[in-house]
Amino acid sequence: MIKRFCSALLIGAVALIHAGVSAAGALDDAVRRGVLKVGTTPTYTPFEMKDKQGRIVGFEVDLLRTMSRALGVELELVVVPYTELVPGLMAKKFDLIGSGMTVTQERNLALNFSDSFIVVGQTVLLHPRLAGKVSSIEDLDEAGYHIAVNQGTTGEAAARRFLRTPRFSSFVTPEEGVRQVVEGKADAFIHDAPYNLIAMARPENATLLSLEQPFTFEPLAFGLKKGDYDSVNWINHFLNQVAQDGTYDQLHDKWFKDTDWMADVE
Known part of the structure; x- marks a missing residue:
């Protein structure tokens, strides 16, 4: 009986060790x-x-x-x-x-x-043709606007949540989205504030306008x-x-x- 009990304890201990290894972080x-x-x-x-x-x-x-x-x-x-x-x-x-x-x-x-x-929070980069027309995210909620976003990001999710009527295009990289606005193919690009701030500092994006106040947390x-x-x-x-x-x-x-x-x- 004692031997059987000790064997059971040993088997249990080995099982716990293996369980601990498998559960390691x-x-x-x-x-x-x-x-x-x-x-x-x-x-x-x-x-x-x-x-x-x-x-x-x-x-x-x-x-x-x-x-x-x-x-x-x-x-x-x-x-x-x-x-x-x-x-x-x-x-x-x-x-x-x-x-x-x-x-x-x-x-x-x-x-x-x-x-x-x-x-961070989401901010908006704008094509210069929107100067004086758009001063907040709500101003972009019109069917005539075309919004560029970075595919699969919270920027895309936030844009689609806040804006119901514009046309959207999703791009694999944020650089592609910004380029669409620079070239006038999109009216705005929505992405995280730190990225947009740095994108604005690049010479090739110098013509863009920015809504710097984040609209998400x-x-x-x-x-x-x-x-x-x-x-x-x-x-x-x-x-x-x-x-x-x-x-x-x-x-x-x-x-x-x-x-x-x-x-x-x-």
């Missing part, structure tokens, strides 16, 4: 592997984008590099289209999503999110699989640490106050 897996794999779409200036050498750089990328160093692992950026980020995470192609992703109620049903690392965060609370907990403590020790402010100033990096970006 994404960051635990990354530490064992020595590499943190992050899904990203490098088209969101200044969060993740490619420089002239083809390297992926940006504010969020620097945060991820700092996170990887804190974990003691290498960072591997896995590039996928924005619409493939959530499916790629579910298919275990990467450990987490780091791609300027806004926390929405719909996405939060499919993912766990870390605390937000920045809050959008926290950006890192996305992980549902139930991965250990990884969420670690990332939240990491974000708090870099906020307190000055690292966050240093990176924020580098990408949002300085403009030297713009010369190195495509």
